[in-house]
Each structure stands twice: as structure tokens, then as C-alpha cells.
Amino acid sequence: MLHDKLYAERMEVVKPSAIRELLALANQPDIISFGGGFPDPTLFPTEKLINVFTDVMRNNGGTALQYTSSDGLPSLREKLCARMKKTGGVDCTIENLFIIQGGQQGMDLVAKLFIDKGDVIVTERPTFLGGLIAFNQYQPQYKCCSMDKDGMNMDELEEILKTTKKVKFIYTIPDFQNPMGVCMSLERKKRLLALASKYNVIILEDTPYREIRYEGEHVPTIKSMDKEDRVIFLGSFSKILSPGMRLGWVVAPKEIAAKMVLLKMAADTQCSTLNMWLVDRFMDMYNIDEHIEVLRSAYLRKRNVMLKVMQEAFPASCSWTIPQGGLFTWLTINPKLDSEKVMKEHILPEARAAYVPGAGFFPLNVEHNHARVNYSCVPDEKIIEGINKVGAILKRLD
Ligand SMILES: Cc1ncc(COP(=O)(O)O)c(C=O)c1O
Structure with a gap:
């Protein structure tokens, strides 16, 4: 490339990640995305x-x-x-x-x-x-x-x-x-x-x-x-x-x-x-604490909806954290599976759903059988639909 010799040395480590490119595919409107760490926009105090x-x-x-x-x-x-x-x-x-x-x-x-x-x-x-x-x-x-x-x-x-x-x-x-x-x-x-x-x-x-x-x-x-x-x-x-x-x-x-x-x-x-x-x-x-209280009860409800469906729909080889706050759970799938490959080949095309494959969160000794699954930004009925579909795929591949 024309400018290759001109870039600063630090640019050798500043690169787009494959996971970000994969997540860009999850931005299509019909995808149920558990990917972004976004808060629920309907709860913004507009x-x-x-x-x-x-x-x-x-x-x-x-x-x-x-x-x-x-x-x-x-x-x-x-x-x-x-x-x-x-x-x-x-x-x-x-x-x-x-x-x-x-x-x-x-x-x-x-x-x-x-x-x-x-x-x-x-x-x-x-x-x-x-x-x-x-x-x-x-x-x-x-x-x-x-x-x-x-x-x-x-x-x-x-x-x-x-x-x-x-x-x-x-x-x-x-x-x-x-x-x-x-x-x-x-x-x-x-x-x-x-x-x-x-x-x-x-x-x-x-x-x-x-x-x-x-x-x-x-x-x-x-x-x-x-x-x-x-x-x-x-x-x-x-x-x-x-x-x-x-x-x-x-x-x-x-x-x-x-x-x-x-x-x-x-x-x-x-x-x-x-x-x-x-x-x-x-x-x-306004009272910001009152606003935060509204967020807490909404995210607790969403967490409960997601974890209940996971319990019902996911195979026994899967486990996940039970967060007492925040916006997501960490899913561990069958160690024989690679969560990035599963998302690319099955979850996105078949379930029209997405999560964040876990590999990018590991600076060293990468593990491939995890995913970050966000519940804050998806309507309850879509959580149920999306997690059921992801579960069916994980069961099939188990
Ligand atoms: C752990 C953590 N730190 C920092 C940030 C950055 O957030 P912001 O720059 O929007 O405050 C995020 C955003 O998701 C995060 O999860």
C-alpha cells in the first residue's frame, strides 16, 4: 500500500478485529442481537x-x-x-x-x-x-x-x-x-x-x-x-x-x-x-436515583426472562453466570464448539440472532467456547424467541 511505510509503528497493533466485522453483520434489522452492550433506548429519559x-x-x-x-x-x-x-x-x-x-x-x-x-x-x-x-x-x-x-x-x-x-x-x-x-x-x-x-x-x-x-x-x-x-x-x-x-x-x-x-x-x-x-x-x-431504580427493575426482569429460557432451552453442556446487576451474562458452551464459528455458520443465518463470541475478550490463552450475551437491549418477547432458537442450535450441535 502507498502509505505503508509512513504509518507509525503503533499501527501494527491497531487493527480491526474479525469479531467486530462479524458483529457488523448482526446490525441488520431482522437480527435479534444479544451482541451490543447497549442500554435499553426505550428507558432513556427523553x-x-x-x-x-x-x-x-x-x-x-x-x-x-x-x-x-x-x-x-x-x-x-x-x-x-x-x-x-x-x-x-x-x-x-x-x-x-x-x-x-x-x-x-x-x-x-x-x-x-x-x-x-x-x-x-x-x-x-x-x-x-x-x-x-x-x-x-x-x-x-x-x-x-x-x-x-x-x-x-x-x-x-x-x-x-x-x-x-x-x-x-x-x-x-x-x-x-x-x-x-x-x-x-x-x-x-x-x-x-x-x-x-x-x-x-x-x-x-x-x-x-x-x-x-x-x-x-x-x-x-x-x-x-x-x-x-x-x-x-x-x-x-x-x-x-x-x-x-x-x-x-x-x-x-x-x-x-x-x-x-x-x-x-x-x-x-x-x-x-x-x-x-x-x-x-x-x-x-430530576432525581437521577429514581431513574436508576427504573433501570434496575427493567434489567432484572430481562435477566430473569433470559436465564429462564436458557435453563429450558440450552443443552446440559452449557453454563452461564447469574449476574446480580449489569447488562449481560457469560455463556460457556460445549468445549468442542467454537462460538465464533457457530455464530457465523448457524446462529446468524438460521436463528437470525447474534451474541459476542468470547475469544476477543482474552488478551492471552484464548478460549473459544464462550459468548457474551446481552439482555438489556432486546424486548422480552424477542429474548424468548432468540434464546429458544439459539438453544435449539446448540442442542443440535451438542
Ligand atoms: C467495562 C467497561 N468499561 C468502559 C466502557 C466504556 O463506556 P463509556 O465510554 O461509554 O463510558 C464500557 C462500555 O461498554 C465497559 O463495558
Whole structure:
């Protein structure tokens, strides 16, 4: 190709994935897609946001349409500090907290700040594909810890930290992990902090699903137990309000936050002033907790619908996680099957349904017999139809 010699070295690892191309096929209107990690669009508070938009334009249009500072609107940051205290048990000030374009930008900024080529990031295995996409451009090496129903395996983490040089940070999604839907136990969170302290590494705590808990007890955030300023916390409005607004936040030690804001300034100057105003005023005019409560009960209902049909329709060789929150379950199918091949050859053409094949979630030692199955974005009757059809195929291939 004409430009091949001109591209930066980092582009060697920045490539479209086969799974993304496969998922593009799932975008046709007649496909029942359990693929995207999307919230249910019928639950967006659109009427309320029309009122908020009108209010902002009438009373503060000039400011809301103007540039603002790179760290974001102070009043929204103040509100988020109060929310961090209330829902996350974290004491912070607006010097620790700044606004980003969703958690995705937070992962990019953290990797840009800490990773030189060859440095090591420790992740869960499987882990969030979007995290790997953000990190890959900085050419890290990965070390991974396996997962069970209580989260990351801490013995494996200890072994990695003991034997590996240049570990910069540990990336974890402790609440309703993407893709598995499981939570890290309190005991493991404490051990994670102790290990990070012993080996002097940063913890990146990514929490977009934390507030969507519909069963069980909240486990304290890792950040709330951080006595040594080594946890960077990522929050997001994507799953509790709207992903299209592209807003999230970082809570970090002051010095790290200031450096990340410099990198954000270089990347995009700031988040949309208008969207920050909308969210800020939304939280003044309406009760966001009431809205989140509506989401919780809807997603609990959808989860129940999906797991019941799985129980009835899937062969005994299959198992799946029972998430107490979040948007998806992690399906394990007969180990003789490859979930990507099954989707391409049977599920898409015959069932007109889709999931995310699990392989892309493994940075190392890829396993092929898993899939992430989303229930938040599909109407109940379509969940029943789609899961029954997927089950019939899995039974036939079993
Ligand atoms: C674990 C995890 N982190 C981060 C994100 C990024 O979300 P956003 O950038 O919309 O806040 C997602 C989105 O699905 C996610 O699942």
C-alpha cells in the first residue's frame, strides 16, 4: 500500500478485529442481537431531557454553547464528588475529579500516561475488549489473571507481580464485569490493594455497571479503601443515563488527575459543554436515583426472562453466570464448539440472532467456547424467541 511505510509503528497493533466485522453483520434489522452492550433506548429519559434542554437554552444558552475548561463544569464535578461519597464511599474534591468522554477515554488517558512500549498491564482474563483496544496503541505486554465468580484470581496476581518487571497498572472491572457479569469480593479487593501496595503498582478501577445492581449487597469500591493514592477510578453516565452523551468521570490522586487533564486537553480540548450542562441540570431538575431504580427493575426482569429460557432451552453442556446487576451474562458452551464459528455458520443465518463470541475478550490463552450475551437491549418477547432458537442450535450441535 502507498502509505505503508509512513504509518507509525503503533499501527501494527491497531487493527480491526474479525469479531467486530462479524458483529457488523448482526446490525441488520431482522437480527435479534444479544451482541451490543447497549442500554435499553426505550428507558432513556427523553421527555425529561427535552425539558432540561429547553431550560438550559433559555437560561444559560450562551455559556452552554461556549468552550469551557478541560477538566469540565465545576458544578457537575461538585455533584459527582457528592455522589462518589454517597454511592462509592469515596472522599474527594474537584481537584481529584474531572469529566471525560466516557470511561473509554479514561482508559486511553491512563495508558497514555503510564505505558511505554513493552510495559506490562495486568488484566482479568477475560476482560473488556474496549479496554484492550484503548491500551493496545501504547504497545503494552499483557499478563492476565483468571476469573471466577468472585472476580480476579489473587494468587495468580501475586505470582505475576512477584515475577514480572515493569508492571505499571492492574486493570479491573470489579462490578458486573464485562464480559462475565461477576463482582470482585470484598476480601479480594482488600488483597488487591495490599498486593498493589507491596509491588508499587497502580490500580485502574473501571465501574460503568456499578450502580445497576438489582440483587445482593453493594461491595465497597476499591477506591474507598485506597489509603495510598494508588487507585484511579473511572465512572460513566453511559449505563445510568445515556451513552450517546459521551460523559464519564475520573477520580484520581491530584497529581495524576492534573497530568491526565493535560493529556485530555491535547486529545480533545474538553467534553461537550452542552452535554455537561444537560447532565448537570438534569440532576438539579430530576432525581437521577429514581431513574436508576427504573433501570434496575427493567434489567432484572430481562435477566430473569433470559436465564429462564436458557435453563429450558440450552443443552446440559452449557453454563452461564447469574449476574446480580449489569447488562449481560457469560455463556460457556460445549468445549468442542467454537462460538465464533457457530455464530457465523448457524446462529446468524438460521436463528437470525447474534451474541459476542468470547475469544476477543482474552488478551492471552484464548478460549473459544464462550459468548457474551446481552439482555438489556432486546424486548422480552424477542429474548424468548432468540434464546429458544439459539438453544435449539446448540442442542443440535451438542
Ligand atoms: C467495562 C467497561 N468499561 C468502559 C466502557 C466504556 O463506556 P463509556 O465510554 O461509554 O463510558 C464500557 C462500555 O461498554 C465497559 O463495558
